[in-house]
Amino acid sequence: MFKKLRKKTFNIILAFLVFTSLGCYISYKVIEDKDKPKITKILPSSSNTKLSFITEESIVDKIQKVSKLVVVEVDLNEKMVIDNSWGDWDVFKKLQRVDYYGKGSYSIDLSSIDNSKVKIDKLNKVVTIYLPKPTANTPSIDYDKTTFESTEKGLLRFGDIKLTKDESAVIDKEVIARMDNKLKEATIYDVATKNGQDTVQNLIKPIVDDNVKINVIFE
Incomplete structure (x- = not known):
């Protein structure tokens, strides 16, 4: 009888310890989850794979005000x-062999424009605006x-050619560099300059008299 009582007491103590430990663990996980950044786990569609992806919250590090007027866009192609x-x-x-396609553009930075960049000749009815030259965007x-x-x-x-992430990054960098060189060719720059002048003139025409001449000069 004494053995049965001792065994029963032991089982009660063991069950108490198990449930206490389980409760402490659950409480710890709840507190820990509150301190962690929120994540979303995207499970794979196939049940035969163990691969999964975890995305963390996006953080906006810095917001900058940009005042750019895009004056031309160019479709680019580079063969590698x-x-x-x-x-x-x-x-x-x-x-x-790989055919890389991309897009480049030219823009005018309008953030530096102030009263000193606009000259008005009332006698001859001429408005002259001085703007920075169009620049190529990456x-x-x-x-x-x-x-x-x-x-x-x-x-x-x-087998096929399989590139590592580093190798792909090196190739992408070379492709972008070549596209950038094409974008900066004189013929494309001249088109960007002409489009820039026409775009600015068309923006100003509706707010001035029809007989006012508008000059756009790139510095």
Whole structure:
């Protein structure tokens, strides 16, 4: 009888310790969750994979006021060849051609305009506005339009070319640099200048008399 009582007492104490520990753990998790940043877990659509993604809250670090007038946009294309060949023999070659598409633009910074940049000649009915020259904005790659050709493989090469994140970043940087050089060619800059003058004149015309001449000069 004494053994049964001791066993019963032991079971009661054990159950008490288990439930106490469980309660402490739940309380700890509740407090811990309150201190953590909110996250959203996006589960994979296939139940056969263990891959999952976690997105954390976006934080706005700084908001800047931008006053830019876009005067021209340019569609850009850059062809690249990714070479993963072993030496110069055809049997060991592995190449992939990629057509990168992107967009570049020119804009005029209007943030520095004040009364000193506007001259009004009432006698001759001429308004002259001095603006900074149009500047090229960094091009961006349109990955939805970018096309990848099939991998060209030698007789002794197998599989497709797989790039690491660092390798892809290096290629993207080179593509953007080449697009930027094209964007800064004299012919495109001249178009941006002409479009800039026309755009500013068309913005001002509705608020002045028809017989007033508008000059736009880039400094």
